Amino acid sequence: MSIQIFILSKLMEDNNYPYKLKKQISEPIPLDRLAGLTESKLYYHFDSLAKKGLIESIEIIKEENRPDKQVFAITAKGQEELPKMIYKLFENADSISDMVVGLANIKYVERQKVVEILEKKLTNIKQRWEEVSGYEEKVEVDKAQEKFSEFMLGYVSTKAEHTIYWLEELIKRVKQGEI
CATH class of the missing domain: 1.10.287 (Helix Hairpins)
Structure with missing residues (x-):
């Protein structure tokens, strides 16, 4: 759930694509490695959020000799669900370390x-x-x-x-x- 909250909160700020988010959390401190967040996990969560209707693909950026970049935006349903997910994260957390993503996005609750x-x-x-x-x-x-x-x-x-x-x-x- 933390990864999905992270994705939704980033999309609240601006439209984005998975690779760019991965890069943002890996520099300058490799938070992705520390949290065990692989690129495939990130893409999996983007796909899962899209299937739930919480995000949607809005653009595909094509660059020569580079893979296509699928840009996502948060939907109205995603904006509605984000606070619920953050509250649930706090309720289910066993320790403060389990709350980090919720605390970082407390502005949405x-x-x-x-x-x-x-x-x-x-x-x-x-x-x-x-x-x-x-x-x-x-x-x-x-x-x-x-x-x-x-x-x-x-x-x-x-x-x-x-x-x-x-x-x-x-x-x-x-x-x-x-x-």
Whole structure:
């Protein structure tokens, strides 16, 4: 879904073709390689969006000794679906790193609705952490497993605290319009 949100958001700005988008995300930092985005995946998503009626081919640029370039534009249906896809991305995200494309395109959605989604996510994480942290007192650990138990408790508690801190920070920055 992130790739399709990326494509639709780029087409909101201007008509474009797949190869040009691939080039934009590969320079100067090779984000395409870091995200595992191959040219064939990008073309697949363009095709998928076109089949759904969210984008349409508007022009074919022919150049001598070069492959044809099919230029796409976002449709009215695509403009309508983009915010829904961004909200869904936030709702389904397991971590902030899963939200990057949504955060980069937050201008296409209502900030308050994003804040509500994030606050609900934060409440759920805090409730789960409270529940899990209560187990420590209920579980008896034998001497042989004591070091393992300490390690796991340290790992899980640090991860939970880290997640809560950064989600609270994200909510604050979205509310303030910094992101």
